Amino acid sequence: METKQILERRVNLDYSSGMPVDPEVFEAMKPYFIEKYGNPSSLHYLGAEARKALEDAYVEVGGLIGVELPDREICFTSGATESNNLAIKGVALRNRKKGDHVVISAIEHISVINTTKYLQRLGFRVTKVPVDSYGTVDVKVFESSLTQGTVLASITYANNEIGTIQPIKEIGRIAKEKGIPLHVDGTAAVGKVPINVDEEHIDLLTVSSNDMYGPKGVGALYIREGTLVEPIIHGGGQQRGLRSGSENMPGIVGIGKASELTKSRMPEERKYLETLRDRLSKGILNSAGEIYLHGHPTHRLPSNTVVRIFGVEGESVIMELDRRGVAASTGSACASKNLEPSHVLAAIGLNEIERHGVIQFTLSRLNTKEHVDYVLSVLPEITKKLRDLSPVWKFRDRLPELYKPHQHESHE
Amino acid sequence: METKQILERRVNLDYSSGMPVDPEVFEAMKPYFIEKYGNPSSLHYLGAEARKALEDAYVEVGGLIGVELPDREICFTSGATESNNLAIKGVALRNRKKGDHVVISAIEHISVINTTKYLQRLGFRVTKVPVDSYGTVDVKVFESSLTQGTVLASITYANNEIGTIQPIKEIGRIAKEKGIPLHVDGTAAVGKVPINVDEEHIDLLTVSSNDMYGPKGVGALYIREGTLVEPIIHGGGQQRGLRSGSENMPGIVGIGKASELTKSRMPEERKYLETLRDRLSKGILNSAGEIYLHGHPTHRLPSNTVVRIFGVEGESVIMELDRRGVAASTGSACASKNLEPSHVLAAIGLNEIERHGVIQFTLSRLNTKEHVDYVLSVLPEITKKLRDLSPVWKFRDRLPELYKPHQHESHE
Numbered sequence: 001m002e003t004k005q006i007l008e009r010r011v012n013l014d015y016s017s018g019m020p021v022d023p024e025v026f027e028a029m030k031p032y033f034i035e036k037y038g039n040p041s042s043l044h045y046l047g048a049e050a051r052k053a054l055e056d057a058y059v060e061v062g063g064l065i066g067v068e069l070p071d072r073e074i075c076f077t078s079g080a081t082e083s084n085n086l087a088i089k090g091v092a093l094r095n096r097k098k099g100d101h102v103v104i105s106a107i108e109h110i111s112v113i114n115t116t117k118y119l120q121r122l123g124f125r126v127t128k129v130p131v132d133s134y135g136t137v138d139v140k141v142f143e144s145s146l147t148q149g150t151v152l153a154s155i156t157y158a159n160n161e162i163g164t165i166q167p168i169k170e171i172g173r174i175a176k177e178k179g180i181p182l183h184v185d186g187t188a189a190v191g192k193v194p195i196n197v198d199e200e201h202i203d204l205l206t207v208s209s210n211d212m213y214g215p216k217g218v219g220a221l222y223i224r225e226g227t228l229v230e231p232i233i234h235g236g237g238q239q240r241g242l243r244s245g246s247e248n249m250p251g252i253v254g255i256g257k258a259s260e261l262t263k264s265r266m267p268e269e270r271k272y273l274e275t276l277r278d279r280l281s282k283g284i285l286n287s288a289g290e291i292y293l294h295g296h297p298t299h300r301l302p303s304n305t306v307v308r309i310f311g312v313e314g315e316s317v318i319m320e321l322d323r324r325g326v327a328a329s330t331g332s333a334c335a336s337k338n339l340e341p342s343h344v345l346a347a348i349g350l351n352e353i354e355r356h357g358v359i360q361f362t363l364s365r366l367n368t369k370e371h372v373d374y375v376l377s378v379l380p381e382i383t384k385k386l387r388d389l390s391p392v393w394k395f396r397d398r399l400p401e402l403y404k405p406h407q408h409e410s411h412e
Numbered sequence: 413m414e415t416k417q418i419l420e421r422r423v424n425l426d427y428s429s430g431m432p433v434d435p436e437v438f439e440a441m442k443p444y445f446i447e448k449y450g451n452p453s454s455l456h457y458l459g460a461e462a463r464k465a466l467e468d469a470y471v472e473v474g475g476l477i478g479v480e481l482p483d484r485e486i487c488f489t490s491g492a493t494e495s496n497n498l499a500i501k502g503v504a505l506r507n508r509k510k511g512d513h514v515v516i517s518a519i520e521h522i523s524v525i526n527t528t529k530y531l532q533r534l535g536f537r538v539t540k541v542p543v544d545s546y547g548t549v550d551v552k553v554f555e556s557s558l559t560q561g562t563v564l565a566s567i568t569y570a571n572n573e574i575g576t577i578q579p580i581k582e583i584g585r586i587a588k589e590k591g592i593p594l595h596v597d598g599t600a601a602v603g604k605v606p607i608n609v610d611e612e613h614i615d616l617l618t619v620s621s622n623d624m625y626g627p628k629g630v631g632a633l634y635i636r637e638g639t640l641v642e643p644i645i646h647g648g649g650q651q652r653g654l655r656s657g658s659e660n661m662p663g664i665v666g667i668g669k670a671s672e673l674t675k676s677r678m679p680e681e682r683k684y685l686e687t688l689r690d691r692l693s694k695g696i697l698n699s700a701g702e703i704y705l706h707g708h709p710t711h712r713l714p715s716n717t718v719v720r721i722f723g724v725e726g727e728s729v730i731m732e733l734d735r736r737g738v739a740a741s742t743g744s745a746c747a748s749k750n751l752e753p754s755h756v757l758a759a760i761g762l763n764e765i766e767r768h769g770v771i772q773f774t775l776s777r778l779n780t781k782e783h784v785d786y787v788l789s790v791l792p793e794i795t796k797k798l799r800d801l802s803p804v805w806k807f808r809d810r811l812p813e814l815y816k817p818h819q820h821e822s823h824e
Contacts, residue, residue: 012458018451018658026445033438033627039430043730044739046424078490078629081647081657111647111656118646210658215445217490217629217660232644234530235493235523244523245493246430246622248629318455327456 009325011371013280015303016160016188016362017329021254022213028257029215032250039246041238050249057256061220064259065186065205066196075221075242076252080187080208081111082232083221084154086243087183087204088115090229091152092124099149105129105137105166106347107159109185113343116154129155133349134296135164143174153182157189157205161331161344161360162295163304165193172201181227187211191262192270192301203227207259209251213364214258218251269365273302276363276372281305283376288383294348294358305361308350311393312386314359320382326375329360353392421737423783425692427715428572428600428774429741433666434625440669441627444662452659453650462661469668473632476671477598477617478608487633487654488664492599492620493523494644495633496566498655499595499616500527502641503564504536511561515539517549517578518759519571521597525755528566541567545761546708547576555586565594569601569617573743573756573772574707575716577605584613593639599623603674604682604713615639619671621663625776626670630663681777685714688775688784693717695788700795706760706770717773720762723805724798726753726771732794738787741772765804 021029032053038046040054055071062070077083092102102116106128116126127145131137137155146153153175158165168184175182183204186195190205191212197205205222209215223229223242235244285291290310309317314330321328331342341355350358361375387393433441444465450458452466467483474482489495504514514528518540528538539557543549549567558565565587570577580596587594595616598607602617603624609617616639619632635641635654647656697703702722721729726742733740743754753767762770773787799805 010457014454014456014458017454018449018458018462020447020449021445023446033433034435035432037430037432037628042426042429042739042741044426044734044741045422045737046426046430046739050430078494078660079657082490082645084647085645109647110649114646114649114656215662216449216658217663233494233497234526235496235521237522237526244526245491246628248490250627251629322456325457327454327458329454329456 009374010327011325011374012327013361013363013367013371013375014327014329015364015366016211016360018216019210019213019364020366021215022258022261024261025214025254025257029250029254032253036249038249040249041236041246050247053249053253054247057252060256060259061207062222064263065190065207065222066198067222068198069225072225072240073222075223075239076247076255077219077221077243078217078248079219080185080206080211081219083206083219084109084111084183084185084187085115086221086229086232087206087223088112088152088154089119089232091181091183091204091227092119094228094230095151099151101125101127101147101149101151103127103129103142103145103150103153105131105142105155107131107135107162107164107344108154108156109160109187112154112156112185125149131164131347134299135159135162135294135344135348136296136299137166137171139167139170139174142171146175146178146180150178150180153180154185155182156185156187157195158193158301159295159344160188161304161342162306162348163188163301164296165189165299165301168202169200175203176201181224188301191259191266192273192303194266197222197224207255209255209258212258212262215251215254218248218255220255270302272365273363276367276369277302277305279369280361280363280372280375281307283372284379287376287380291383294345303363305363307359307361308354308357309359309383310357311390311396312383313356315356316386317359317382320386321375321378324378326378329362330358331360421786422739423737423786424739425773425775425779425783425787426739426741427776427778428623428772430628431622431625431776432778433627434670434673436673437626437666437669441662441666444665448661450661452661453648462659465661465665466659469664472668472671473619474634476675477602477619477634478610479634480610481637484637484652485634487635487651488659488667489631489633489655490629490660491631492597492618492623495618495631496521496523496595496597496599497527498633498641498644499618499635500524500564500566501531501644503593503595503616503639504531506640506642507563511563513537513539513559513561513563515541515554515557515562515565517541517543517554517567519543519547519574519576519756520566520568521572521599524566524568524597543576543759546711547571547574547706547756547760548708548711549578549583551579551582551586554583558587558590558592562590562592565592566597567594568597568599569607570605570713571707571756572600573716573754574718574760575600575713576708577601577711577713580614581612587615588613593636600713603671603678604685604715606678609634609636619667621667621670624670624674627663627666630660630667632667682714684777685775688779688781689714689717691781692773692775692784692787693719695784696791699788699792703795706757715775717775719771719773720766720769721771721795721798722769723802723808724795725768727768728798729771729794732798733787733790736790738790741774742770743772
């Protein structure tokens with residue numbers, strides 16, 4: 001029976017680690033592989049065709065996030081990680097004479113964390129603003145961490161693991177008042193919730209293509225005009241000198257089309273995902289005792305459900321789900337190689353034992369009510385099986401404090 | 413008649429600025445956009461599929477250039493420009509304690525030149541080894557330019573504009589004897605002529621995907637095991653920590669397939685291109701007087717023909733050719749934005765006037781004898797028309813020395 005399920009069923013609830021390209025996006029990209037293979041820098045007929053496509057893509061991506069001057073403020077990169085690197089190193093290194101201090105939050109993506117670690121090796125100081133148990137940045141601490149020598153603040157729009165959305169408008173207002181450029185990592189948020197760079201006072205915004213059903217291998221960075229940025233990839237001076245290298249035209253056409261489609265579909269898709277997500281969250285909470293939800297109860301991405309099942313290892317749950325054809329995750333695939341629980345879970349106050357119990361589900365528009373119900377149908381047997389084997393569960397009444405379930409981060 | 417030609421005919425002889433993807437390569441990539449969209453870092457079924465594809469691509473790219481340990485020595489990037497940046501900044505910055513000196517040639521690609529200019533701003537010293545009138549690096553000067561403080565040498569395998577192939581094996585032997593890592597920009601050469609990193613003592617080799625009918629937006633860098641490299645894009649530690657960011661799987665599958673196909677097709681394609689190229693070169697030389705070929709007569713890429721028509725501007729020839737449906741170039745599209753003639757043409761000894769007269773044709777397997785013959789059929793009328801308008805041509809017997817045609821770089 002179990003083998004039959006594996007063969008018949010594939011339910012992906014781990015879309016944050018990779019998304020399929022929207023078929024309409026793929027159709028838009030297709031001609032740029034074989035027929036329209038020109039280089040926007042060429043002066044002949046093939047170049048003109050490519051230039052037009054490049055300019056259209058600037059407008060489409062800009063339109064999704066409220067950019068007024070897309071051809072002067074959007075820069076295409078190879079993906080969100082490069083965009084984060086370009087924003088952070090670019091602003092910090094270019095403005096080094098003004099100061100050597102960078103402010104981030106404690107729950108930034110690893111590409112932000114490790115980029116600032118690199119800056120630390122070059123002599124920069126980095127302040128990490130803490131978050132509460134919901135994963136919300138402490139705005140007061142953020143404000144007080146900005147000093148004379150601060151050259152950049154970088155705060156994620158929404159955390160990709162626990163889904164919590166930050167009060168970016170307030171953060172942006174504070175940064176603007178102090179004259180400090182604000183970079184926002186929008187990887188997990190752009191296309192899922194409405195974002196406007198002007199209204200939210202964002203100076204640099206990372207846009208992921210694949211996270212909105214666009215192709216992998218391309219991303220964008222919004223850079224407010226007048227923001228000084230040192231390139232991280234030097235060469236032919238493409239894209240106003242900000243990012244050299246012949247433009248990846250199929251990818252650029254893809255992120256453009258994905259932006260256009262996302263803009264029109266977002267309101268409906270958001271509602272659809274929220275309904276599915278709430279069904280999943282409530283179903284899991286009711287499937288057994290001592291199960292907890294993480295992240296903010298309302299200010300959160302429509303696509304994320306993060307749970308912790310007391311007494312079992314998240315890793316074991318993932319493996320049992322995988323045997324039943326369900327893909328889920330213990331955290332960011334970007335950091336899953338080292339098998340260490342994420343810094344994000346530590347930042348919201350989970351102790352070491354608790355961090356190992358977290359399971360993350362990320363939904364896409366390809367998920368259905370049936371997918372959710374299938375997961376809810378197999379989870380109780382998994383929980384029971386693993387708890388029956390778990391000494392932590394067996395002796396839960398006699399555990400030292402560290403092993404006991406904490407209630408503070410739940411929000412039932 | 414002329415309008416009819418424009419509408420009916422499109423002859424691309426500027427493939428160095430962009431290549432169409434091989435239909436077989438595109439077929440191999442296709443499933444990775446919509447169905448096989450997994451992330452190699454994921455632990456579930458989608459991850460396993462992606463990991464296998466990533467490992468296969470390492471082997472395929474490695475196989476093209478004689479790499480023994482492809483899964484430890486190949487790193488995928490977003491393209492040749494990023495590969496050049498990673499190799500040069502990566503080695504120079506990581507080994508800064510050992511020295512602050514980098515050696516390049518005078519005819520490197522602009523992505524190498526501008527990357528070393530960035531290093532100069534960080535305090536590095538850069539020596540440019542001169543070339544002769546064929547564009548061949550002076551090996552003696554190369555040898556004497558390597559000093560105690562030299563941390564890297566970077567020499568192109570073949571120049572993308574004039575097509576001259578460098579004596580890399582000899583250069584590699586010298587660098588190896590002195591214990592200095594050698595980076596080779598193989599963008600224009602990999603896939604066109606056989607290259608073996610071990611036999612030619614290459615420590616880092618830039619591989620372009622699009623230049624061998626693979627997709628844009630992906631490239632590779634061979635890094636000999638033991639070579640210390642600082643990443644330029646930090647994050648999740650993908651690809652052994654050398655290049656963070658979720659892998660661009662369709663692109664990686666594409667460069668893998670392109671490498672595999674290129675390896676088997678190279679001998680035949682090389683002969684085919686050489687025959688076409690020689691037909692084009694000879695035809696142009698015989699089409700009017702005072703026309704010169706540039707680059708090395710024999711040690712050159714099979715795909716490049718570079719000519720100079722005395723008395724006319726290269727730019728005007730390109731425009732006239734474009735009106736007749738022919739795409740050609742005055743030099744690298746990577747640097748065509750500023751409309752300045754290339755540093756490569758200065759390095760081979762052309763004066764300012766001469767540099768403006770250069771026209772570059774780059775062939776691909778999609779070109780035919782008919783394409784070449786069409787260009788040869790329209791070029792005489794273009795030459796005549798432009799020379800009739802040219803004061804330089806009209807008064808050629810009374811010109812000061814600077815304006816006179818130089819013969820030294822010709823190799824009829």
